[in-house]
Amino acid sequence: MPKDFICKPCGYTISVGWYHYHEFKEGYGARTKFACGQCGICHYVEHADRTSSIPDRYLYLRERSGLSEKHPASQPPGPAEVSSDLFTSFDSFVCPVCQSRGKVITEQAVKEHLPACPLCKEEMALLTEWTS
Ligand SMILES: [Zn+2]
Numbered sequence: 001m002p003k004d005f006i007c008k009p010c011g012y013t014i015s016v017g018w019y020h021y022h023e024f025k026e027g028y029g030a031r032t033k034f035a036c037g038q039c040g041i042c043h044y045v046e047h048a049d050r051t052s053s054i055p056d057r058y059l060y061l062r063e064r065s066g067l068s069e070k071h072p073a074s075q076p077p078g079p080a081e082v083s084s085d086l087f088t089s090f091d092s093f094v095c096p097v098c099q100s101r102g103k104v105i106t107e108q109a110v111k112e113h114l115p116a117c118p119l120c121k122e123e124m125a126l127l128t129e130w131t132s
């Protein structure tokens with residue numbers, strides 16, 4: 001279940017977490033959302049359905065979404081781009097926008113502590129928790 005976080009001082013939002021699709025698209029059945037901790041761009045991993053033999057794939061947004069509470073990151077302005085890179089792990093992940101390595105805000109990280117805003121480094125607050 002994805003969680004949206006908001007930075008109260010600057011209004012930036014991110015959306016982090018896992019949800020499943022209601023119909024399988026191109027062999028993928030679920031998605032994990034995460035954000036770059038350096039530049040704030042939202043990323044996704046699409047998880048292949050167990051019955052298909054394709055690997056998980058990685059998608060991203062070209063531009064920052066979630067610039068305010070009215071336009072949260074969970075409602076991006078357009079579809080995510082499919083990357084040619086395969087997703088291997090969060091530790092080795094390199095952000096295509098800012099080239100930082102392993103600096104990601106993951107579902108696991110936000111379970112342990114509130115994330116720091118990628119833009120102004122203030123502590124973010126929980127905005128919405130989605131059910132899927
Ligand atoms: Zn980045």
Ligand SMILES: [Zn+2]
Pocket residue numbers: 007008009010011012117118119120121122
């Ligand atoms: Zn901020």
